[in-house]
Amino acid sequence: MHSAAASSGLKLASVSLSLGTRQLLTIDETIPQGCVLTLMGESGSGKSSLLDFIAGFLAPAFTAEGKIVLNGRDITDTPPQNRRTGLMFQSPLLFPHMTVLGNLLFALPAKGLTASQRRAEAEAALTEVGLEGLGERDPATLSGGQQTRAALMRLILAQPEALLLDEPFSSLDRARRQETRELVFSIARQRNLPVLLVTHDPEDAEAAGGSVITL
Amino acid sequence: MALWPKAIIIGLLAGPVVTGLVGTLVPAFGYLPALGSTEVSIAPFRAAFNAPGMLTSIGLSLGTGLAATALSLLIVILFTAGWLGAQIFSRISRFLAPLLAIPHAATAFALAFLIAPSGFLMRLFSPWATGFERPPDVLILNDPYGIAMTAGLVLKEVPFLFLMMLAALPQSRVLELTKVVTNLGYGRIKGFLCVVVPQIYPQIRLPIFAVLAYSTSVVDVAMILGPTTPPPLAPRILGWLFDPEPAIRFQASAAAILQIGVTGAAILVWVAGETVCKTLAEPMYRSGNRGPKDGLQRWLAVSFMTGSMIAVVGGFAVLGVWSFSDGWWFPELFPSAFGLDHWQSALKDNNGTILTTAVIAMVSAVPSLLLVVWLLEAHTRENAKPGPLLRGILFIPLLVPQVCFLFGLHVALVYLGLDGTWFAVALAHAVFVLPYVFLALTDPWDHLDPRFGRIAASLGASTQRIFWRIRLPLLLQPLLVALAIGLAVSVAQYLPTIVIGAGRVTTITTESLALASGGNRPALAVYALLQLVLPLFSFAVALMLPALVFRNRSAMRPASSF
Structure with missing residues (x-):
């Protein structure tokens, strides 16, 4: 598709994860920009640990081999705060002591904008996911779906180069789940982000549309 | 029931x-x-206020108490922020219970035997580096600003506040929140200050006040390490309490009421400081600055933490040698003779x-x-x-x-x-x-x-x-x-x-x-x-x-x- 296709996207080069002597998974895949790769499997299959490994949070009990290359950058040994791999958790985890807007401003990099420009950018992000006017609210007063959308935009404002989704829809009810899922995928596609989705819901995999690996 | x-x-x-x-x-x-x-x-109050150096005593109680509390909290927060989840963190937390069991006075003695002009550290460098053939005539202990006393209090309050911190951590989804801020690109310390501290501070606030109340009114540590001309308020009150002259005892009661005011004032200053910190923190949350380079702060925090533990353990080792000594002249590194007399007695x-x-x-x-x-x-x-x-x-x-x-x-x-x-x-x-x-x-x-x-x-x-x-x-x-x-x-x-x-x-x-x-x-x-x-x-x-x-x-x- 792109001329830079060889080096763009999220590349997992011969990655294998083990817990003690037990090998959990091996994977050798490249997720091109704007595409989704879905990982399905039982709990304990190591799929969440793979996301931890990519984001730089692998627990010391695990051992990992292989390389992670993001848009041509080898991030295997990069400190987690410098990887730009946006991780979405099972629960939204909005910071409870900040407002919704405060959460977004916390994520927006400094990059020489004035306070009012920053605010405008964060408010635009809220509007993009239908949360306009809710910026000054306490995050706890938002519905589950709204919290997930706010958490998504918090992540997007931090300008990640890839999205790692750890069953982010599992806490939502059926109707919200479909709507939120479509929103997440369309925002990822617009921004040309490679997405790695971990789930055990076949509907998630179907909606994602990309290739599916079952562990 | x-x-x-x-x-x-x-x-x-x-x-x-x-x-x-x-x-x-x-x-x-x-x-x-x-x-x-x-x-x-109100004569007892007037007498208490007119006692020579009373304002200095009050100032010392306030200053050493606030400084010891603030320093201890800073060390504990920076250490937890910089090293939570690391191996050294769990190692040091295991050391805590025994450190907590050591009485304040014993910790103060351990520090005194280490840093006094005739203490072990001075012997270590004398006479080859310092040129001292006899203990130098400087006030390292009982210094007029209460620096030694503050250090002694910090040695004892750091383990207490650290334990309170450890108790508060599991209730605040700390590990998950730490992952979220790190994933957003924040350095360890900046992320912890912005996201975790606001969650756990309310839970450790009462213990902090207890530390503040203790440090502003401490008697034993002040008698061992604190200034003497004049001493802080609380040890002075104790001196007056047992005075044979009844008027001085009335004065002691008045000064004890004054001590409540001093401790209350310290807590008010602290609460004002909390408000200032909160106001200053708000723009910090919203600025988007990641604080990526915190290596220096992290190493300072771990040095203070391990340093204070080594000081306590080292001080007790020196006490151990002293307790068996039978003649140990400055600047010798070891006693000239050993004996069991003092243990026997x-x-x-x-x-x-x-x-x-x-x-x-x-x-x-x-x-x-x-x-x-x-x-x-x-x-x-x-x-x-x-x-x-x-x-x-x-x-x-x-x-x-x-x-x-x-x-x-x-x-x-x-x-x-x-x-x-x-x-x-x-x-x-x-x-x-x-x-x-x-x-x-x-x-x-x-x-x-x-x-x-x-x-x-x-x-x-x-x-x-x-x-x-x-x-x-x-x-x-x-x-x-x-x-x-x-x-x-x-x-x-x-x-x-x-x-x-x-x-x-x-x-x-x-x-x-x-x-x-x-x-x-x-x-x-x-x-x-x-x-x-x-x-x-x-x-x-x-x-x-x-x-x-x-x-x-x-x-x-x-x-x-x-």
Whole structure:
């Protein structure tokens, strides 16, 4: 598709994860920009640990081999705060002591904008996911779906180069789940982000549309 | 059912505090028929204010207390922020319980033997580097600004605040939140300050106030390491309390009331500081600055943390050598001769002091533990938890400066004919022992899986049987640790022992303070070390006995959560 296709996207080069002597998974895949790769499997299959490994949070009990290359950058040994791999958790985890807007401003990099420009950018992000006017609210007063959308935009404002989704829809009810899922995928596609989705819901995999690996 | 233990606990804590405060307040206005004065006046306050150097004393109490609290908190927060989840973090947390068991006075002696002009550090560099053939004539200990005293307080408050921090962490999804901020690109320390500290600060605020109240009114550490011309307020008050001249005793009562004001002022300053920090933090949250380069702060934090532990352990090693020495001249690195004289004299000729210490510790700690267990079990049976009111009352003895109510309590005990008895001393110790026993036991008790009790009940076990056969064995280790903490707190008490005991009850701690002003360093070292023996022995039992009893039960092994 792109001329830079060889080096763009999220590349997992011969990655294998083990817990003690037990090998959990091996994977050798490249997720091109704007595409989704879905990982399905039982709990304990190591799929969440793979996301931890990519984001730089692998627990010391695990051992990992292989390389992670993001848009041509080898991030295997990069400190987690410098990887730009946006991780979405099972629960939204909005910071409870900040407002919704405060959460977004916390994520927006400094990059020489004035306070009012920053605010405008964060408010635009809220509007993009239908949360306009809710910026000054306490995050706890938002519905589950709204919290997930706010958490998504918090992540997007931090300008990640890839999205790692750890069953982010599992806490939502059926109707919200479909709507939120479509929103997440369309925002990822617009921004040309490679997405790695971990789930055990076949509907998630179907909606994602990309290739599916079952562990 | 929870009414009875609650009433007894409240009576046991609030009774002495309130009686003591009244007993201090009344003579502060010149009224004390026992001393032949029935005229109400503000003369004692005027006398206290006019005492030479009074403003300096007040300033020292405020300054050293605030500085020690702020420094300790800073070290604990930066260390937790920089190293949570790292191996060194779990290693250092394991070191905490024994450090916490060491009495304040003993820590102060350890530091003194290390940094004094004739101390071990100076010997290490003399005469080859410093050129000193005799101890230099500088005030390293008892310096007029209270720097040594502040350092001594920090050594002891860091473990306490760190433990409070560890207790608060699991309740705030700290590990998950830390992942989120790191994933957003924040450095460890900046992320922790922005996201975790606001969650846990409310939970450690009351312990911080307790540290502040303690540090602004401390007597024993101030006597060992603090300035002397003039000393901080609290040790001055103690000096006046036992003055044969009645007018000076009235002045002491007035100054004790003043001490409440000083501690209150320190807390107000702290609260104002909290507001300033909060205001300054708000734009920091919203600026988007990631604080990526925090390597220096992280290394500073770990150096302070390990440095303070090495200082304590090293200080006790020096005390150990001193206690066996028989002649150790400056600037020699080791004693010229060794002997057992001082240990023999303490253990044989003077073993009444050790016995008194142990008996008072048991008589204050064991009933405290029974009361707390009674309360917690009653709450469990009623499916309730100790409310904020009870928690507040438990913190009162830790928030009101000791010197403010102990004198009044002493006066009341004189009327009852109980003053100067070891039983009265044990009762006064219990006022401080009970809150710590409660703090130590309530978390593990609440975290015990309630389903064990329900399963036992569904198998037909009575509530009595569930208590004796299920809950107590499962909680054996926390129960023993709480008892060990209670014993340690009792052994550490100086002011209650000297005031309520009216100088007639001698414990290891009062004996070590009495020796502090004399020149017999080996004897002082023996008593400073003896302060460790009972607390460390009971902690060792608390760690080893459950391991022995449950040696074939792997699920009963203590797990460390961090």
